[in-house]
Amino acid sequence: MSGGIGTRLRPLTCDLPKPMVPIFNKPVMEYGIKLLKKYNIDNIAVTLHYLPNKIIDYFGDGDKFDVKLNYYIEEKPLGTGGSVKNAEDFLDSTIVVISGDAFTNIDLEKAYDFHKEKGSKATLILKREPIPLEYGIVVTDEEGRIIRFLEKPSWGEVFSDTINTGIYILEPEVFDYYKKGENFDFSKDLFPRLLENNVPMYGYITDEYWCDVGDLNSYINTHIDILADKNHHKLIGEKKGESLWIGKGTIIEKGTKIYPPVYIGENTVIKSGAILEPYTVIGDNCFIDQGASIKRSIIWNNVSIGNSCEIRGSVLCDYVKVDERVRIFDSSAIGASAKISKMSTIKPRVKIWPHRTVGENMIISDNLKWEDNASKKLFGYRNICGKLNETITPEVASKLGAAFATIMEKGGTFVVNSDEHSASILIKNSIIAGIMSTGALVIDIKNSTLPMCRFGVKHYKADGGIQVRTDCMDPNTIYLEFVNKNGRNVDKNTERKIENTYILEDFHRCRGHEIKEVVNVYNFCQIYLREGISKIKNREKIASKKPYIVISSPSKNIIDLANTYLKALGCEVRTLEFKRGMNIEAVKNIVLNEDGFIGILYDGDGEKLSLTDGFNIVEDHKYYMLAMLIGFKTGAVKEAIVPYNYPRIMERIAKQYKGKTIYNKSNISELLETIEEKKEDFQYIVSFDSIWATGKILDYLVENDVSLNELVHQLPEYYYFKKEIPCRWDDKGKIIKSLSIDRKEGIELVKGVRFIDDKGWVLIEPDDESPKFNLYIEGHNEEYAEELWIQYNDKINKLMET
Numbered sequence: 076m077s078g079g080i081g082t083r084l085r086p087l088t089c090d091l092p093k094p095m096v097p098i099f100n101k102p103v104m105e106y107g108i109k110l111l112k113k114y115n116i117d118n119i120a121v122t123l124h125y126l127p128n129k130i131i132d133y134f135g136d137g138d139k140f141d142v143k144l145n146y147y148i149e150e151k152p153l154g155t156g157g158s159v160k161n162a163e164d165f166l167d168s169t170i171v172v173i174s175g176d177a178f179t180n181i182d183l184e185k186a187y188d189f190h191k192e193k194g195s196k197a198t199l200i201l202k203r204e205p206i207p208l209e210y211g212i213v214v215t216d217e218e219g220r221i222i223r224f225l226e227k228p229s230w231g232e233v234f235s236d237t238i239n240t241g242i243y244i245l246e247p248e249v250f251d252y253y254k255k256g257e258n259f260d261f262s263k264d265l266f267p268r269l270l271e272n273n274v275p276m277y278g279y280i281t282d283e284y285w286c287d288v289g290d291l292n293s294y295i296n297t298h299i300d301i302l303a304d305k306n307h308h309k310l311i312g313e314k315k316g317e318s319l320w321i322g323k324g325t326i327i328e329k330g331t332k333i334y335p336p337v338y339i340g341e342n343t344v345i346k347s348g349a350i351l352e353p354y355t356v357i358g359d360n361c362f363i364d365q366g367a368s369i370k371r372s373i374i375w376n377n378v379s380i381g382n383s384c385e386i387r388g389s390v391l392c393d394y395v396k397v398d399e400r401v402r403i404f405d406s407s408a409i410g411a412s413a414k415i416s417k418m419s420t421i422k423p424r425v426k427i428w429p430h431r432t433v434g435e436n437m438i439i440s441d442n443l444k445w446e447d448n449a450s451k452k453l454f455g456y457r458n459i460c461g462k463l464n465e466t467i468t469p470e471v472a473s474k475l476g477a478a479f480a481t482i483m484e485k486g487g488t489f490v491v492n493s494d495e496h497s498a499s500i501l502i503k504n505s506i507i508a509g510i511m512s513t514g515a516l517v518i519d520i521k522n523s524t525l526p527m528c529r530f531g532v533k534h535y536k537a538d539g540g541i542q543v544r545t546d547c548m549d550p551n552t553i554y555l556e557f558v559n560k561n562g563r564n565v566d567k568n569t570e571r572k573i574e575n576t577y578i579l580e581d582f583h584r585c586r587g588h589e590i591k592e593v594v595n596v597y598n599f600c601q602i603y604l605r606e607g608i609s610k611i612k613n614r615e616k617i618a619s620k621k622p623y624i625v626i627s628s629p630s631k632n633i634i635d636l637a638n639t640y641l642k643a644l645g646c647e648v649r650t651l652e653f654k655r656g657m658n659i660e661a662v663k664n665i666v667l668n669e670d671g672f673i674g675i676l677y678d679g680d681g682e683k684l685s686l687t688d689g690f691n692i693v694e695d696h697k698y699y700m701l702a703m704l705i706g707f708k709t710g711a712v713k714e715a716i717v718p719y720n721y722p723r724i725m726e727r728i729a730k731q732y733k734g735k736t737i738y739n740k741s742n743i744s745e746l747l748e749t750i751e752e753k754k755e756d757f758q759y760i761v762s763f764d765s766i767w768a769t770g771k772i773l774d775y776l777v778e779n780d781v782s783l784n785e786l787v788h789q790l791p792e793y794y795y796f797k798k799e800i801p802c803r804w805d806d807k808g809k810i811i812k813s814l815s816i817d818r819k820e821g822i823e824l825v826k827g828v829r830f831i832d833d834k835g836w837v838l839i840e841p842d843d844e845s846p847k848f849n850l851y852i853e854g855h856n857e858e859y860a861e862e863l864w865i866q867y868n869d870k871i872n873k874l875m876e877t
Contacts (some may be wrong), residue, residue: 076122079093079175081125083289084290085410085428086392086409087294087390087410092123093831095130097358098294098298100340100376103175104130104176108140108144110179110183111171111183120150122159123580124151126512129555147161149161154258154260156265157260160255163255167247168572169246172244173508173868176287177296178284178286185279187244189277195275195594197244198245198277199213199279201238201240202285203237210239211238212237212239213225213239219280220278222270224266240281251386253265277787284300286300292406295372295390299355303336303354305318319333320337322339325339326343326345328346331347334351334353335353337357342360344363345357345363346367349366350368352371356372356378358378361377364379367380367382367386372388373389376393378397381400381401382399383399384402384403385401385403386403387405389404389421390407391408396414398414398416399417401415402419402421407426408429414432416437420437420438422440424440425442427443441470453475456554456743460552460554462553463498469501469505470505472502474580475509475541475555476541478582484515484538484840485513485516486589488516489510491507491518492521493533494524494679495632498545499543500543503543505670510592511591515538518537519593521596523679525680526682526764526766530603532561538560539558543555544679547679557573563744567742568744570756604636605736607770611774614645614800620645622672623670624647625662626638626641626674627650627651627657628676629657637677651669658676659686659694660692671688673772677765677766681766682762684784685698686698688783688787691784691787693783693787696722697790702771702772703728704786704790706761707728708732709775711757712758713755714755717736718738719826720851722853724795791796796860797852802848806846810839811841814839814874834859840849841869852867
């Protein structure tokens with residue numbers, strides 16, 4: 076039976092079926108095949124489900140093992156019994172069932188003779204286990220007949236010390252109870268049914284070695300057991316010395332210290348000064364550098380371990396690369412092709428998934444799975460993002476809270492909030508616990524938006540704030556935004572401090588009497604909305620006009636806030652239930668059909684919005700242009716702070732109203748800092764607070780008795796769009812370097828590479844969070860913008876091919 080996924084053995088089994096996990100450099104299933112062949116059992120059925128081709132490719136038809144292998148693949152899991160029943164055409168006589176992941180030297184001939192002597196229809200091979208709590212117990216009478224089964228008993232149910240090894244001798248008629256394709260289990264379904272029907276079932280107790288390679292500890296202990304007991308040494312081949320095995324082509328330099336028992340595979344190099352301590356197993360084609368020390372660890376094939384590394388009680392899978400001075404501690408496992416960079420430490424019981432990279436000088440104390448590489452870079456473009464209970468767990472959140480409070484202000488005050496989702500509230504509460512552990516004061520403003528968090532920090536004169544948000548389209552994705560005492564996203568320097576403190580776990584911890592009670596503010600939205608309303612000059616005129624507004628958002632919290640705000644201004648409001656895939660086009664149609672004044676689709680973060688009047692759609696850079704046009708017209712904006720990747724047409728708008736443009740890197744912290752320095756309050760509102768921005772836009776339209784359509788037509792024509800080109804992570808630096816070599820006139824190197832001519836420009840910028848390039852293109856007409864896209868798309872793809 077070789078279809079198991081091996082969940083408890085991950086990351087060893089992430090890309091390898093459990094029967095292919097090596098013991099002394101051979102798949103565990105190979106030992107099972109050799110055991111069967113030893114007792115002249117040479118016609119073998121193999122049941123498969125998880126990664127079946129890995130097993131088929133290795134064992135083939137069985138010819139090289141002098142047996143015949145027949146494969147039966149389950150399209151869906153059928154249980155232990157169902158998988159064997161799936162091989163129905165094979166079940167024509169007495170059969171032996173053995174797990175593909177069991178390592179044993181059981182005497183099958185004795186077990187078979189016992190089965191026949193007793194007239195048994197089903198014989199279970201049993202093993203005595205002093206602590207049987209993690210196994211299925213089988214109770215037999217004096218004759219060996221089975222009288223009871225207990226699955227993973229409590230101590231109060233340990234009526235026997237004989238456990239089920241998962242090896243059975245069965246007569247074909249026992250399968251008549253089920254049909255092919257039915258899902259059933261031997262232990263839970265078939266055997267209890269046979270017992271109930273008084274079918275003769277016996278337990279054969281063996282004294283030979285058996286181990287279920289079920290988890291990491293049992294996997295390591297299996298190697299230790301074999302190395303420790305001389306009676307088992309014949310299982311692993313010829314020795315080169317007392318409890319020392321060295322494969323062909325292996326080079327062990329003078330000055331290496333080896334303390335048996337130790338097993339070393341073929342074509343491996345052990346450099347001078349390396350120390351191999353007892354119960355070390357090293358695979359084929361490995362490289363162990365000088366000064367490296369390995370003890371009680373299992374090293375698979377093609378592994379490279381740098382100088383002065385320390386490996387203790389761990390497993391390193393194929394093609395793992397460990398740089399110099401790395402320490403890996405007990406019960407850790409490093410998946411295939413992972414890289415551990417120099418000076419890093421892997422703490423006990425940590426599992427690193429295949430192909431992950433751990434950066435230099437890291438301390439890894441949590442599992443590193445598929446989602447992210449471990450590096451000092453927790454932050455992406457503007458926040459920390461991850462999967463709930465995978466990369467962002469309550470434990471991670473608590474440590475982030477402690478790290479933030481540690482580096483910002485000892486004993487400070489911090490505003491914390493979240494959106495309405497349960498996942499966000501869970502993570503928020505964990506962050507609060509972390510902040511409290513430093514002795515800081517927490518003000519929890521409950522379910523609210525990111526703009527409310529910014530406002531709350533300034534309102535309470537706090538030292539910083541954290542907002543937690545769940546992605547409205549993916550309830551498993553969490554965003555954490557960190558803001559400083561001015562309500563701005565923290566800068567890159569602060570991000571690095573948070574990351575370093577988090578990684579090193581260098582938190583300030585307070586004593587019990589220093590812990591401060593959380594200040595819970597349940598109606599902070601009233602303070603926020605009142606402030607937003609106070610910024611509107613023409614409240615009476617808006618109330619008199621009673622504009623009909625259609626709104627929607629993926630966030631119920633934001634819809635409720637916007638609805639309250641707009642009604643307080645005197646608007647008539649219709650709220651649309653947001654449905655997956657909904658965009659501003661759906662709002663546009665309703666505004667047109669119902670003769671609405673404007674329609675608004677608010678993003679889930681509370682910062683961005685899209686506008687429509689039933690004819691036009693105003694969003695992204697076009698919305699920004701429109702908002703700046705209002706700002707210049709009213710005098711609220713003197714200098715437009717423009718993201719570097721936005722259209723240059725803004726220069727024409729600014730010039731028309733005797734204003735200026737300041738281009739800023741697209742980083743949100745720098746944008747907010749520049750806006751604050753220039754005291755551009757209007758620009759902050761329209762760019763980073765969608766609810767207050769609604770009021771500002773209404774204020775202008777009503778005061779000047781102008782429609783959104785009329786205002787849109789005052790914008791100059793421009794041709795601008797964004798494109799993406801997928802790439803490999805390691806392509807990014809190579810491409811940017813190649814593009815920037817020619818420092819001729821017409822190239823800007825501010826963020827990415829910007830190529831400029833008199834008809835347009837293209838900015839090529841590697842994405843901060845994904846393996847892709849972002850291209851921002853503006854042309855004097857649509858055709859030229861398309862030409863630029865084609866030209867640079869071809870250029871980048873050709874560079875990736877070289």
